[in-house]
Structure formats: C-alpha cells, structure tokens
Amino acid sequence: MDSSALSYSLEFVAGSGHTLNVEQKTALQTSLLILKKNYKFNRVLFWGKILGLKEDYFIAQGRGEDEMQDKKNLYSFNCMDWFLLPPVTDSMMEEVSTAAKGRFIGDPSHVYELDRRGEADEEDVLTKVNEESRLAVTVHQIDEEASVIPRGAFVRSPHGLVQINRSFGGLSHSEAGKLDNYLHFSEPKRLKTKSILEMGDLNPAIDFLDELSDDIPKGSWSLQFECASNVCVLRSLLWLGLTSYHVPMTPQHGYIYIGHGIKNLDLPFML
Amino acid sequence: MDPNRDRSEERLQSAASFKAFMLKTDTKSNVNLYDHLSRLLMKVMDERPHNVIDVIEDMSRDMKRGLFEDKQSTLRDLPQTTAAELLAEQQRMLFTRPEEADQEEELILGTQSSYIVAEAEYREGEEEDEQGTEDAEEEETEAETGNENEMDPLPQSTYKPLPAVPKEALGTGANKFVYYVCKEPGLPWVKLPSVSPAQITAARQIRKFFTGNLETPIVSYPPFPGNEANYLRAQIARISAGTQVSPQGYFQAGEEEGDEEDEAPRDSYEVNPDFEGTSVTEMAESLSTWVHHVQHILQQGRCTWVNLAFKPGEDSNEEGEAEEKEEEPDEPEPEVGPSLLTPLSQDAGSNSKMFNTPPWTSKISSTLTSQHAVAVLRSNLWPGAYAYACGKKFENMYIGWGLKYAGEGYSPPVPPPPQKEYPSGSEITEALDPSLEEEQALKESLEEQQAAQEEMEGTDEEEEEDDD
Structure with missing residues (x-):
C-alpha cells in the first residue's frame, strides 16, 4: 500500500477488522518520508503489521527502480524508528x-x-x-505467495525492468469481479508450464506474472465487493490477514498484511 | 418568369415530399434514411477517408451497427441497486423506531461475503415453537423402523445413540441473547436459530470457513448437525463466552435467586450503579481488572450442567458426554466451569498450557497522548476479538474469520474403529486338529464315563422300581 495513499486506502481494507489509529497514521506519514529520503527509495510502501504477543511489528517496504527486484523491508515498533531486515537466503x-x-x-x-x-x-x-x-x-514468503496486483498495473520493459504502468486506468467493474485479472506480484512459477495455445493470448508486457486463478487449492482467495460495491476486496485464505483492494476504473490498488504471520496450513480442511 | 417560378416551386415541393418520404421512420429500427445519410456524410466529412466510394457501404453498415450497439448498452447499464441508497433508507427507520438494546456487533468474514452480527437481549414472550418441530422428527424415525420386522432378521446394530443433551431455554445460558445477521449494511436482518449443545460440541471439533450463505450445508467430519446458520450461531456462542469481557466492578452479581441453589452457578448480573471506572493504565497492565460477563460453556455444550443419567426410562450408566475422558459408571461428576465475573487473570493459567500462548494481549492505544488513550485488550485465542475500556465505557467487538486459534496445525479427529463383524467366541475361533493319541485318549475317557453312567442308571432304575 503506497505510503502517500495510506490515509484513504486504509479505509478500503478496514473491512478485515484491522486499521491504524490516528497516531500511527500521522507518525507513518512523517517517518516514511524520511525513510524514502535516507535510503534513496523510489517509493515506499506501508507493507503491514505482524501482531506479536507483546509488541507488534510494523513493516515498510522500499522499492527501487525495478519494482520486483529492488525491494528492501524494514520494521519498526513505534512507526518512527526503522530497522532494516536481513536479506533472505x-x-x-x-x-x-x-x-x-x-x-x-x-x-x-x-x-x-x-x-x-x-x-x-x-x-x-x-x-x-x-x-x-x-x-x-515471513515477510518474504507472504510477498512471494500472496502479494496481489490487478492485471496491467505493472509493465515489464524489453530490458526486463518491472515498473509501474502509468497508463493503467483500472479494471472495469466486470473485469474486477474475476480472479484471472489479478496477478501475483512475484517471480512467476507456473507461467512456463502453460501451453503455447494459452500463451498466445498473453501480452508479454503485462502478462509476465502468475494469475491468482491458477492457485492451488482452488478457492484460496475470497473476492468481494465492499463499500457499496465500489471497491473490490481480495482476501487470502492461505495467509489470513492479507487484504488487497482495487477500486475499479481507477488506478488505485494495493495490499496490506495485518495478521499473526502464520500460514494457514489447515486450508484444505476448511474449504 | 412565372413558368420558371412555378417550376422551381414544383421542384421544391417535390424535393420536400421526397424529404418527407426519407424522413419516414422504419417500423423496426426506428431510424430514418435522411438522418442516416446526413450522419454518414458528416462522418465522411469528418474523417475524409481514402477511396470513399469503396468503403461507403462498410461505413454505412458500421453506422447502423453502432446505433444498435448503443441501444444494447443502454439496456445493460440499467441502474444497479445502490446499496448506499438502501442503507440510507434503513438508517432512516433506525431513527424512528424504538429498537431492542443492541449490545455488541460482530463481523464474521466469509469466503464469498461477510456477516454482520448484532446481539440483542431476549425479550420475554417471543416465539418458542422450535421444540415442537424436533419432536416431530423423532417420531418419524421411529415409524420407519417399525416396518422392517417382517423381513429376515438383519444383524442389529448394537450402537445406541447417546442421549441428546437438552437445549438451553431461550434467555438462559448459551441462548441468553438472540442474534441477527445481515450481509451488508442496508440489507434485511435475519434471525439466527438458537443453539443446541450438540452443535457446540461439533463446532469445537471442526474448522471450516464461512461462505456467506446461511443455507450452505456444512460438510465436515465429525458431521455437524445443521447448516451454516447453525454453525454461525454455535461459533458466536463460543466467541461470546470466550471473549466478552468488562472492567471489574462494572457488573455485579444479580441478587434475586442466586442463594437458593448452591450448586448452580450465578447466571445473572446487573449494572453496578456505583461503578467509578478504573484508570486506563491499570486496565492495560493487569488482566485481573477485567472479568468475563458471559457464562463459560462447559464440555457438555451447555452453560449449566445437566445430569443425563437421571433421565427417566434410560440406563443409568449411559454416558451423556461424548468428550469426557473418565468413564464414570454410576454418577457422572457434575461439570463446573468458572463462575460468572471471573477475572481474566484466572483463565490465563489454564489456557497457556495449550499453545504456549497467553490468551490475552493488553495495550494502551496511544503512547504519546496517554490522557486520551483507551485500554485495548486483544484475544489471542480468538483472533479478531477486541475489547476496549475507557473510564466507565467499555465495548466488545469481533471482526474475524470465526475460527479459534488452533496452535500447530489442525488434525481432524479419526473416525471410530469399525464395528466387529461377529462376536468372537469359543465356537467360532479356529482350533488345532487333535492328534491320534489325543483322540484315542478322549475316546477312552468317554467310554469310561459311559460305563460309569450305565452303572448309575442301573441303580437308579432299581430304586425307581422300589418306589413304585
């Protein structure tokens, strides 16, 4: 969830039961700006919150030129002092x-x-x-398995750089209700296994990621329209607490994770 | 001059009449040729395509098709039901009609849509017809079994269903409150059925997501008696019992009938008018300043224990409680849960054994402006359950998936061992064939016995003769 849009986009995901209070929001607006300057990020996302027994971790994610590769995660307890997380091996x-x-x-x-x-x-x-x-x-795994973008929000240039698609105008209402129009924002794993017939329909600049509808088990996402059916809200059932939103016909989209940081391994029993 | 003018007038008139002909609208498509041609020519003027003469037919067709499509799209874009409008309507009603006191709101997330749950206190004299339908069902099953007597006797199952634990009456125990659900603010509220102990015990053993449709059957093992509405109601009862808390001293025990039955736990409370409120820092630091104000649900699935062994016409050794571990043949030990208004610091001990997790996390909402902060309590056993308190005010809230924290992985209960095909006894079990020596020994002993018997019979007969 982009830090500049935090104030209003938190409203869209509040249906999952978690939001930030005024103090935290204002603190984040200040500290994420400083963070962006100090670490020379292109943009900073407020990634979410992991609820601990004693304290909660607030997580921010800085993005560099390549939106997919140049990622750095930071954590904080008071939304002001940020510490860099070690790279995952x-x-x-x-x-x-x-x-x-x-x-x-x-x-x-x-x-x-x-x-x-x-x-x-x-x-x-x-x-x-x-x-x-x-x-x-945990942050890395959630990003790998549950980060969501609407189709077309990011483009891959011929050099392989993944960047924001500035001409993305949002999915239409009917498109937003279908799971195949949402993509995993992580290295594609199943794309190469697709047949040539299926690949023929794909646009190489946009469709370089995995679709959510191919996820196993089927039904590991809950897609609903909320806020008087103006906002499309996607919740992951595999990582309970991950909520993604997209306002149809506008480029606004984002995701946030507020949860315990535990993967829902019981999912096959629960569907 | 005159004939010329006449001719031009004539020409104008004929042109006008031809225009009128072209302006005649088609009965099917409601379009006239004049408009069509003028639009087509305008398009040609605007676009100035190459070789117009070759493409004019296509352009004409496209134009007609465009009109048709336009019309279809207006058909599609009929105004959708705006939920905001409905909500406004609903809210207007709220301000005019007196309502029952709604205490607590919950939001339970489903895979397809979510439930908003409102709790309302049960008012005396509402409908109580549900028990009648259950009795009818039992009668039907009895009638079916009666017909089968004429056929060959099939092996009878020795399984006897455990006697059902009776439901708690409306207004008491787990059914103290009635709950209403709606899918989206503005849509009508649906009342949930009251909960039975069997549903609570089954709900404890399964883990299922809610779908968002109350009619969905719950496919699970062990089987859940009822559909999603019942499951939702059972989970609400469990969540309420586990997580509804209030500051200590806000409620006090009811005075009316508590002293008469010493074994029944207190089940009524009233608002303490003298409650002054506890300071926020104290509320956030110590769990003993919080108390449960909803009765604990026992293993039996009820809030007040009922002795099933004392039912008339049933075996006294039948155990009413499926989950209970010890076998008590004669008199089951009455279950007693923690009494009402028990501080939370006491349930910390029993639960922390389960998953290495303290059941509650408490916190102050703000560190910078502590004079405006509220104390927040988060349940770790029911993720999504929160309580806050500030001065004399407190509230409970649940927004979550309606599932309890299950620790490390859920393993569904194993099915019971299959029933034995036949009772194992001496006449069925296979024995070794006797050897020749054994047979001969047996034969000899049998002969000896026979000889002895004959002797005995001989004397008996003599005696009998004597009697005669």
Whole structure:
C-alpha cells in the first residue's frame, strides 16, 4: 500500500477488522518520508503489521527502480524508528521453517530453539533462529505467495525492468469481479508450464506474472465487493490477514498484511 | 418568369415530399434514411477517408451497427441497486423506531461475503415453537423402523445413540441473547436459530470457513448437525463466552435467586450503579481488572450442567458426554466451569498450557497522548476479538474469520474403529486338529464315563422300581 495513499486506502481494507489509529497514521506519514529520503527509495510502501504477543511489528517496504527486484523491508515498533531486515537466503528459510513455531513474540532478539539431540541420527542437532530472521522470512514468503496486483498495473520493459504502468486506468467493474485479472506480484512459477495455445493470448508486457486463478487449492482467495460495491476486496485464505483492494476504473490498488504471520496450513480442511 | 417560378416551386415541393418520404421512420429500427445519410456524410466529412466510394457501404453498415450497439448498452447499464441508497433508507427507520438494546456487533468474514452480527437481549414472550418441530422428527424415525420386522432378521446394530443433551431455554445460558445477521449494511436482518449443545460440541471439533450463505450445508467430519446458520450461531456462542469481557466492578452479581441453589452457578448480573471506572493504565497492565460477563460453556455444550443419567426410562450408566475422558459408571461428576465475573487473570493459567500462548494481549492505544488513550485488550485465542475500556465505557467487538486459534496445525479427529463383524467366541475361533493319541485318549475317557453312567442308571432304575 503506497505510503502517500495510506490515509484513504486504509479505509478500503478496514473491512478485515484491522486499521491504524490516528497516531500511527500521522507518525507513518512523517517517518516514511524520511525513510524514502535516507535510503534513496523510489517509493515506499506501508507493507503491514505482524501482531506479536507483546509488541507488534510494523513493516515498510522500499522499492527501487525495478519494482520486483529492488525491494528492501524494514520494521519498526513505534512507526518512527526503522530497522532494516536481513536479506533472505535459502538456508535461513529452512532454519526458520524447522525451528520457529507458534506466535511471534514481539522481541527481535528472541531465540527459537529446536533441540533434536534426543532423537538419533539427526545431523543438525540444535537449530537456533532469532525472531528477526523469522520476520524477514515471513515477510518474504507472504510477498512471494500472496502479494496481489490487478492485471496491467505493472509493465515489464524489453530490458526486463518491472515498473509501474502509468497508463493503467483500472479494471472495469466486470473485469474486477474475476480472479484471472489479478496477478501475483512475484517471480512467476507456473507461467512456463502453460501451453503455447494459452500463451498466445498473453501480452508479454503485462502478462509476465502468475494469475491468482491458477492457485492451488482452488478457492484460496475470497473476492468481494465492499463499500457499496465500489471497491473490490481480495482476501487470502492461505495467509489470513492479507487484504488487497482495487477500486475499479481507477488506478488505485494495493495490499496490506495485518495478521499473526502464520500460514494457514489447515486450508484444505476448511474449504 | 412565372413558368420558371412555378417550376422551381414544383421542384421544391417535390424535393420536400421526397424529404418527407426519407424522413419516414422504419417500423423496426426506428431510424430514418435522411438522418442516416446526413450522419454518414458528416462522418465522411469528418474523417475524409481514402477511396470513399469503396468503403461507403462498410461505413454505412458500421453506422447502423453502432446505433444498435448503443441501444444494447443502454439496456445493460440499467441502474444497479445502490446499496448506499438502501442503507440510507434503513438508517432512516433506525431513527424512528424504538429498537431492542443492541449490545455488541460482530463481523464474521466469509469466503464469498461477510456477516454482520448484532446481539440483542431476549425479550420475554417471543416465539418458542422450535421444540415442537424436533419432536416431530423423532417420531418419524421411529415409524420407519417399525416396518422392517417382517423381513429376515438383519444383524442389529448394537450402537445406541447417546442421549441428546437438552437445549438451553431461550434467555438462559448459551441462548441468553438472540442474534441477527445481515450481509451488508442496508440489507434485511435475519434471525439466527438458537443453539443446541450438540452443535457446540461439533463446532469445537471442526474448522471450516464461512461462505456467506446461511443455507450452505456444512460438510465436515465429525458431521455437524445443521447448516451454516447453525454453525454461525454455535461459533458466536463460543466467541461470546470466550471473549466478552468488562472492567471489574462494572457488573455485579444479580441478587434475586442466586442463594437458593448452591450448586448452580450465578447466571445473572446487573449494572453496578456505583461503578467509578478504573484508570486506563491499570486496565492495560493487569488482566485481573477485567472479568468475563458471559457464562463459560462447559464440555457438555451447555452453560449449566445437566445430569443425563437421571433421565427417566434410560440406563443409568449411559454416558451423556461424548468428550469426557473418565468413564464414570454410576454418577457422572457434575461439570463446573468458572463462575460468572471471573477475572481474566484466572483463565490465563489454564489456557497457556495449550499453545504456549497467553490468551490475552493488553495495550494502551496511544503512547504519546496517554490522557486520551483507551485500554485495548486483544484475544489471542480468538483472533479478531477486541475489547476496549475507557473510564466507565467499555465495548466488545469481533471482526474475524470465526475460527479459534488452533496452535500447530489442525488434525481432524479419526473416525471410530469399525464395528466387529461377529462376536468372537469359543465356537467360532479356529482350533488345532487333535492328534491320534489325543483322540484315542478322549475316546477312552468317554467310554469310561459311559460305563460309569450305565452303572448309575442301573441303580437308579432299581430304586425307581422300589418306589413304585
């Protein structure tokens, strides 16, 4: 959710039950501007909030020239002082997925331990992960699996740069009600497996991402019209707390995650 | 001069009459040729295409088609039902009609649409016809079983359904309040049916998303008795019981009937008129300043425990409670939950064992302007449940998916072991064939027995003869 549009776009996603209070909003407007200047970002997004047991993490995301590659995530407790999250590596993801369990605490130096020394023939006997790296991994995973843009909002130039499509005028009302017009804003995984017939209909500048309608299991997104059916709201059922909005016929769109930072692994039972 | 003028007048007249002919509108499409040609020529003037003569037919056709499409699009764009308008209508009614006291609002998110839930206190003398329909259903099932007697006796199932735990009456326990749902502000409110203990116990074992349609059947294991309306009502009862809290001292226990039955927990409370309000910092720091004001739902699915063993005409050892772990053959131990108005600091102990999670997180809404802040309480067991308090005011709110925090992964309960095909006994189990020696030994012993018996019979007969 773009930081400059934060004040009114939070209203669109308030139906999920989470919003920011006046104090936090004003603090963010000040601090994100400073952040943009200090880190030389092209634009700054307010990414969301991860609810911990003691404290909540506020997450901001800075974007550079390439909207997809040049991303940096930062976290804060008071919406004023921001700390950079470490870059995510594969080994870090593996450690976090084995050791980190349960809810976030709200203390970046908290250490999750998994002691496997009792069990035989295990090589990694003791896995230690601090909460900061867990936070980095969680933010990365949510971005990978649940970040949403309407089709056409971003274009890929022939050089491979992904940038905002300045001529994007928004989906029409009927288009906004269909899941195939929304794309994952992450490296495409299923696009290459499509058949040539299907690829023929795609526009290489716009359709370089995966569609939400191809997600497995089917029905892992809830699409609704809210605010007197003026706003199209998409909620991820896999990452409960991720809400994305798009106002049809306008270029306004965005997503925010306010939740516990835990993937909903029970989804197959719940549909 | 005169013939000339006459001729030109004649010409004008004929032109006018021809124009009138061209202006005749078509009966089908409601278009006339004159307008069509003038539009077509205007288009040619505007666009000045190359080789007009070749494309004029196409342009003419396009023009006609464009008219037709226009008309179709006006048909499509009929004004949609504006929810804002409906909402305004609804709100006007709110200001004119006296309403029941709505206490709490909940928003439960569904996959297709969300529910807005309002809680209202039950007023005496509302409809109570639901029990009648249930009795009728039971009768029907009995009639069906009666017809099968003439056929070969099928193996009878030894399964006896556990006696259903009776529903709590409207206005008490889990059915203390009635709930109304609507999908969008402005649409009509629908009353939810009252909840039965079986529904609550089943709802505890399943995890399902709400779809947004009250009629949807709940496909789950263990089977849920009822459709989504019942499931919604059961979840609301559980959420209310778990998360409706108030500052300590705001409510006090009701005086009327509490002392007579010592075992029944208190179930009524009233607003304490002398409540002064607790300071916000204190409310945010200590959980003992908050109390539950809705009764705890027991394992049985009711707020007040009912002894099923004492039902007339039933075996006393039948256990009414499916979830209870200990087998108590004679007298089930009455379940007692925490009494009403128990501070939250007490439920912290029991729940933290479950998922390593304290059940509540408390917070002050603002750190900069603490004089205007409110104390906020967030439930960790029911994500989405919040309470706030500020001075004498407090409110409870739930916006969420209607699901409890389940810790690490949900594993559905395993189905019960299959029933045995036949009772295992000595006449069915396979035995080893006897060896020759064994057979002979058996034969000998049998012969000996026979000989002994014959002797005995011989003496018996003699005695009998003597008697005669």
